[in-house]
Amino acid sequence: MCQLLGMNCNVPTDIVFSFTGFATRGGLTDEHKDGWGIAFFEGTGVRLFVDHQSAVASPVAELIKRYPIQSKNVIAHIRKATQGQVALENCHPFVRELWGRYWVFAHNGDLKNFAPVLDGAFRPVGTTDSELAFCYLLQELRKRFGNVAPDTPALKIALDELTRAIASYGVFNMMLSDGSALFAHCSTRLHYIVRQYPFEEAKLSDEDLSVDFSEVTTPNDRVAIIVTEPLTTNENWHAFSVGELKVFVDGKPLN
Numbered sequence: 673m674c675q676l677l678g679m680n681c682n683v684p685t686d687i688v689f690s691f692t693g694f695a696t697r698g699g700l701t702d703e704h705k706d707g708w709g710i711a712f713f714e715g716t717g718v719r720l721f722v723d724h725q726s727a728v729a730s731p732v733a734e735l736i737k738r739y740p741i742q743s744k745n746v747i748a749h750i751r752k753a754t755q756g757q758v759a760l761e762n763c764h765p766f767v768r769e770l771w772g773r774y775w776v777f778a779h780n781g782d783l784k785n786f787a788p789v790l791d792g793a794f795r796p797v798g799t800t801d802s803e804l805a806f807c808y809l810l811q812e813l814r815k816r817f818g819n820v821a822p823d824t825p826a827l828k829i830a831l832d833e834l835t836r837a838i839a840s841y842g843v844f845n846m847m848l849s850d851g852s853a854l855f856a857h858c859s860t861r862l863h864y865i866v867r868q869y870p871f872e873e874a875k876l877s878d879e880d881l882s883v884d885f886s887e888v889t890t891p892n893d894r895v896a897i898i899v900t901e902p903l904t905t906n907e908n909w910h911a912f913s914v915g916e917l918k919v920f921v922d923g924k925p926l927n
Contacts, residue, residue, distance in 0.1 A: 674764070674780040676862070677748040678847045678898040680854040680920035684714075684742035685895055689883050691748060693876035693903045695733050707763040708733060710748040711776040712741045713851035718774045719743075722763035726750075745849045749778035761798035765847075768794055770810050771821035773850045777806040780900060781843030781859055805838055809848070824853055824919060824926070831855055832917045839915070847898065854920040856898050858912035863902050865909050866924055868894040874904045894923030 677694045679687050691710065708730065709722035719741060723730040749764035764778040779802035786801055793814060794807035809831070816830055831848070835857040838844050844859040856862055867874075869892075871885035898920065902909040912918065919926045 674778075675750050675900040676778055676780050676845060676847055676856075676898070677746075677900075677903075678849070678854050678856060678920075679743070679746040680849075680896045680898070680923055681744045682894045682922035683892070684744055685893070686740035686742055687712075687746050687748070688737060688740050689874070689876070690897055690899075690903055692737050694748060694750070694899065695728065695737065707760075708748070708750040709763045709765050709778070710736060710746065711765040711767065712743040713745040713774075713776070713849065714741075714743060716773065716851065718767055718776060718851075720765065720767055720776075722760060722765075724760045724763055745776075745851050745854050747776050747778050747847045747849055747854070749780075759798065762800045762803070764802060766803050766806050768806065768810055770814060770850075771819070773821070775810060775848065775850050777809070777846065777848045778802070779805060780845040783838065783841040783844065786838065786841040805844070805846070806848075808838070809834055824921065827853075828855070828917065828919050828926075831857070835917055836915065845900065852921070854896075854898070855917060856912070856920070857917045858914060860914065861900055862898060862912040863900070863909040864896060864898040864912070864918070864920075864925070865902075865904075865907055866894065866896045867907075868923070873906070875906050876904055896920045896923045896925065 707724040712719040723732045747765045765776045783801040788808040794810045796803040839859045846857050848855045873884040875882040
């Protein structure tokens, strides 16, 4: 299946180190070669890069490795196709507007016989179960809360119910963000780490690369990294429980 990477921080931060290791799994150290994508929030705007080429072969991925975009919320995805052909419109993350905000979504898994009725407000462009699930999530949130955005605790309760319902159709590991918080649901496998003072050196597991974060951070920085499989060999990653939904704000989980 696909792999997910998310970052949530208390200050704008670049994801070059983590993305470098993550992208290697897109056709080199793993078999996920059916496309990739990454989305960066900058204020209320979103920079979205997607490519149907594998991450290890994509010149766009090489750009991201060398372009230290600063963001407080990032979602990335490398694809192994289960539903939908290998095509640009089927590459994650997907982006839609709700309540005057951009929402970014990516999914790892496979949903069988998932065919919700959509009312037309949100419709998929591609042919993946992932984009269909995203449209359904936003539709149901709009039905539940109307035109007024809920606060984060109320949104978490609603998403917990909806993600559990969708996961009953198969595997539904997902990440969702509006730029203020990052929601991550674990159906099978997700891990996270919070990097904060005192910062130490981290070594990638998929590439011969390390960085001493104490040299590139301040004592006030805090960064949460969420990923399908741990990216480093010398850090203490925490596994999600199956069926768990976590919310990350300002670089730490709220639950």
